[in-house]
Amino acid sequence: MRTAHRVETVRAAETRLMDRLPDGALMARAATGLATAAAELLRRVYGSRVCLLVGSGDNGGDTLHAGAALARRGAGVSAVLLSPGRAHAGGLAALRAAGGLVLEAPEAAGESEVPGEVTRRVREADLVLDGIVGIGGKGGLRPVAARLARTAYEGRPAILAVDLPSGIDADSGEVNGDAVRADATVTFGTYKPGLLIDPGREHVGALRLVPIGIEPGAPDLEALQYADVAALLPVPGVESDKYRRGVVGIAAGSTRYPGAPVLAVTGALRGGAGAVRYAGSAADAVTARHPETLVSSGLPSEAGRVQAWVVGPGLGDGDEARAALDDVLATDVPLLMDADALSLAGPDRIRARTAPTLLTPHAGEAARLLGADRADVEARRLDAVRALADRLGATVLLKGSTTLIADPGGTSPVRVNATGTSWLATAGAGDVLSGLAGSLLATGLPPREAASAAAHLHGLAARRAAGGGRGGAPITAYDVAEAIPGAWRDVREG
Known part of the structure; x- marks a missing residue:
């Protein structure tokens, strides 16, 4: 499992460790790991051209010391100081002693006054190290730094970010202005939430963790890996039957949206439960595609016993939809609410539920x-998912390029999932996810675990369906559902 910690937690852990180590030992560990990653990106260090973009403080010190290590191995290293008066003295001395060249491009001088020699060094480099701003930085890049980043993109060297790409909020992933887009990022001690959450994650590239010995304690964010998800997935025992495995009910669909329940049922049938009951107006469409489904055209409570309900996909907002929603909200079994159910129910009725939701x-x-703007939610996804879980007293899976899962109360780390693909932005994909997660709820998983496993499998299935790799091909929601068994096997087999 990947775990991430807020800046405040990281700083405290670093302070505790530095109190026990010789002066400079912690920076030496970070710089060694950074230099190793840089050498691997270069493949051949001797004779290569490396340019360091150096801000103030320890982040700049890590960058300068790593540059000195590369210079001692025969690289031609130049450092561009954006805050010359506040550059790390020890790192600067080490670079000069190793034969590195030091140039200045002070932020205060203005974008138009960047020396030509500086832009040439950046443009012609084989590798640029982004040591402009550390994990405590807020806001986007200042004009000079933004220009140097654009110059690097023009010259197309590899860009390696130090701890995190400059311009990204380490705690939230928010990008408020210009930010470096790195090919790779080396982070120290622990992951930071902003490295794993969009929009910041899009700037990170290949992510590598360098252990430096800190012990930050309980994480603020965690990302499940194959082994973690495999441990959650239900496996029938020799005494299992379809009812012991769990039955999930799907209350979905309307005349306007007859396909949504088909997709939700398709996801549910592949989610581990032993049987799926469907209640709604699309019974004929559901049984035409999935004759194994137990269907009913009446109220959900008349469909038979279930261990969990899914309500909302394609439900509409008519009288039948409201009656179905009221019926399901009155049950005492775990409930997944999606799409139309979220707006029809409203915050008060969601908050009033006592069963897992x-x-x-x-x-x-x-x-x-939340009564907020969509742009604000997308920019500050971590804050949004926490606020929504607390406000509604329910577990929330916030869909997006990185899916976030939060329990109310803030006692558990937020979960993040990034197994998807951009091809997953297709109509009906959310209906499949609802069915899959609801099925896992019916097997007995708590909402947080069901949501985590479902998001992971859903994303892997989309990658499988799209063909994987960097490109892939367009897919439909049904393609994703069909690929779930293969993704399930991949996870179980590691």
Whole structure:
């Protein structure tokens, strides 16, 4: 499992460790790991051209010491100081002693006054190290730094970010202005939330953790890996039957949206439960595609016993939809609410539920529930998912390029999942996810675990369906559902 910690926690852990180590030992560990990663990116260090973009403080010190190590191995290293008066003295001395060249491009001088020699060194480098701003930085890049980043993009050297790409908020992933887009990022001690959450994650590139010995304690964010998800997935025992495995109910669909329940049922049938009951107006469409489904055209409570309900996909907002929602809200079994159910129910009725409840909004639905702008939710996804879980007293899976899962109360780390692909932005994909997660709820998983496993499998299935790799091909929601068994096997087999 990947775990991430806020800047405040990291700083405290570093201070505790530095009190026990010789002066400079912690920076030496970080710089060694950074230099190793840089050498691997270069492949051949001797004779290569490396340019360091150096801000103030320890982040700049890490960068300068790593540059000195590369210079001692025969690289031609130049450092561009953006805050010459505040550059790390020890790192600067080490670079000069190793034969590195030091140039200045002070932020205060203005973008138009960047020396030509500086831009040439950046443009012609084989590798640029982004040591402009450390994990405590706020806001976007200042004009001179932004210009140097653009110069690097023009010259197309590899860009390696130090701890995190400059311009990204380490705690939230927010990008407020210009930010470095790195090919790779080396982070120290522990992951930071902003490295794993969009929009910041899009700037990170390949992510590498360098252990430096800190012990930050309980994480603020965690990302499940294959082994973690495999441990959650239900496996039938020799005495299992379809009812012991769990039955999930799907209350979905309307005349306007007859396909949504088909997709939700398709996801549910592949989610580990032993049987799926469907209640709604699309019974014929559901049984035409999945004759194994137990269907009913009446109220959900008339469909038979279930261990969990999914309500909302394609439900509409008519009288039948409201009756179905009221019926399901009155049950005492775990409930997943998606799509139309979120707006029809409203915050008060969601908050009034005492049985386990899982909500699966996209950013627009989350914004309506929070009374916020969608752009604000997308920019500050971590804050939004925490606020929504607390406000509604339910587990929330906030859909998006990085899916976030939060329990109310803030006692558990937020979960982040990034197994998807951009091809997953297709109509009906959320319906499949709802069915899959609801099925896992019916097997007995708590909402947080069901949501985590479902998001992971859903993203892997989309990658499989799209063909993997950097490109892939367009897919439909049904393609994703069909690929879930293969993704399940991949996870179980490691």
